Amino acid sequence: MDKASPKISLPEGIILFLVAIGADLFELLNGLFGLVPVVGLIFLFLNSFVALIAGIVINGYLLVKGIKGVWSLAGGVFELFPILNILPIKTITLLVTFFLISRPEAQTIVKVAGTARKTPF
Helix, strand or coil: CCCCCCCCCCHHHHHHHHHHHHHHHHHHHHHHCCHHHHHHHHHHHHHHHHHHHHHHHHHHHHHHHHCCCCHHHHHHHHHCCCCCHHHHHHHHHHHHHHHHHHCCHHHHHHHHHHHHCCCCC
């Protein structure tokens, strides 16, 4: 990839970050209000919906741009841990994804990790 034409432009990156930050803020609210009996249940349901929509938007857009698998490789698995999901993992993962796609030396790491993931054990 040449430096003159990045895969994701600045406005596209800003929109993706707004989606990721919004989903992370909602997860924070879910963590704060999760202990309140009725409100916590509502936030739990809405958090799942917001996370699903944000994941579809970000993954779908990255797939359309030809950046498949980097988002998951960068750290989407941390959302599965109960305490770590309060942290802004989507935003951090998006930062790492942008870093990986903008560095040519990181592209080889992504390719090696992608082929290692496909290798059966």
